[in-house]
């Protein structure tokens with residue numbers, strides 16, 4: 001095979017790009033969950049928040065930047081996975097645990113599968129946000145009544161089930177990914193690792209747990225509000 005030349009197609013460059021886009025996407029998810037928590041303040045606060053966001057002229061630019069992080073992340077991770085498969089098409093025979101000091105977990109061994117699930121989920125999620133899912137309602141003060149739409153969507157147990165499973169998958173991706181990304185970017189001194197590993201797991205629980213609580217709130221409480 002011809003040697004790769006560009007810095008971002010070298011293996012170090014690939015590692016940096018995956019780590020960097022991973023960190024940026026985690027930061028985005030933290031902002032996203034914080035924004036979504038406004039739902040607990042009621043329809044007026046939530047719809048005003050959503051309308052302010054939607055009517056910001058910079059939104060298309062922000063969406064484009066976000067999309068570019070996703071595209072780079074997905075392209076690089078899938079390519080990396082495929083070239084690792086080509087380099088070693090036969091799996092290692094020994095599948096037993098490598099002992100208590102190993103960092104290998106279910107989450108770390110299934111990153112490509114949790115990532116691909118996430119990709120499918122994102123397509124459904126973005127479609128629901130942009131084009132609406134089911135009936136669309138106007139909010140009298142301006143924009144859409146996304147609060148009502150969210151409550152109606154989650155009134156459906158199938159939607160809540162799909163959403164909760166997807167959030168558990170996000171949690172799994174971040175359980176390994178959040179700390180791994182910092183280490184890919186060079187933060188791998190033992191003293192830092194002691195902080196980064198539990199912090200990564202805390203982020204996974206916070207993000208996945210936060211979105212699950214919102215879905216359950218909408219399912220059990222929303223239809224009555």
Ligand code: HEM
Nearest residue numbers: 018019022025026077111112115116119177178180181184
């Ligand atoms: C909100 C969405 C996502 C977030 C927050 C996210 C976050 C991360 C983070 C932080 C890492 C660790 C990077 C590193 O170790 O340097 C990672 C790794 C990975 N991601 Fe994602 N990711 C997302 C979506 C996706 C999608 C859609 C895919 C689709 C294929 C994907 C596939 C992977 C794979 C395969 C790895 C492991 C890379 C490796 O170790 O070689 N991710 N992700």
